[in-house]
Amino acid sequence: MSRAFTSNDDSGLGLNDIGERPVSPHRNLVTREGLAAIDAQLAELHEHFARAEAEADREQIALVSRDLRYWSARRENAELSEPDPDSDVVRFGMSVTITDEDGAEKTWRIVGEDEADAAHGTISHVSPMAQALFGKGVGALVTVGGKEWEIVRLG
Missing domain, CATH: 1.20.58 (Methane Monooxygenase Hydroxylase; Chain G, domain 1)
Incomplete structure (x- = not known):
């Protein structure tokens, strides 16, 4: 050439x-x-x-x-997408507080992929955790990464 x-x-x-x-x-x-x-x-x-x-x-x-x-x-x-403030199940845009078997508590807000920043408490709606939480209410158990979590609060 x-x-x-x-x-x-x-x-x-x-x-x-x-x-x-x-x-x-x-x-x-x-x-x-x-x-x-x-x-x-x-x-x-x-x-x-x-x-x-x-x-x-x-x-x-x-x-x-x-x-x-x-x-x-x-x-x-x-x-x-904005969640219904009266929703009693996990939806996009909501904050969800979960606890593990040891009682450790974590709060995540489920957001869009470009917004997600786990270090600041936000996770993508396509993440395994968000996918496991969607449609479930307080008291429900979900298993993610081999660990069981209980939903204790929605916000």
Whole structure:
């Protein structure tokens, strides 16, 4: 191949090496906060894109464009879902407090995939724990990862 058609840039990421961010095959359920976070992410990315274009930074343009495609797709197929406040069974968007056999208590809020952050008490609606909890009420037992949990409170 002629060198005329190859890049001489060895500074790192090649523009052709930027892969797409995978979009989940699951329904894109979101809370009201999750929808606002997507909108904020898109606004921030549009600002980054404008700066990268002004600086003619091709690598940044490619990276930001990839992220814009991802978040635009997530916004386009987002389904706002808010739980019935009177629900007596676990639904998307609710907080659920569970205890294990040793009495250790954990509270999770079930949210969309892009919102989930276990370190901050949120889990994705497609996680094994959320899947086990859906449709069950206080007093129900679920087994996840070989451990039994009891639902003690819904919020």
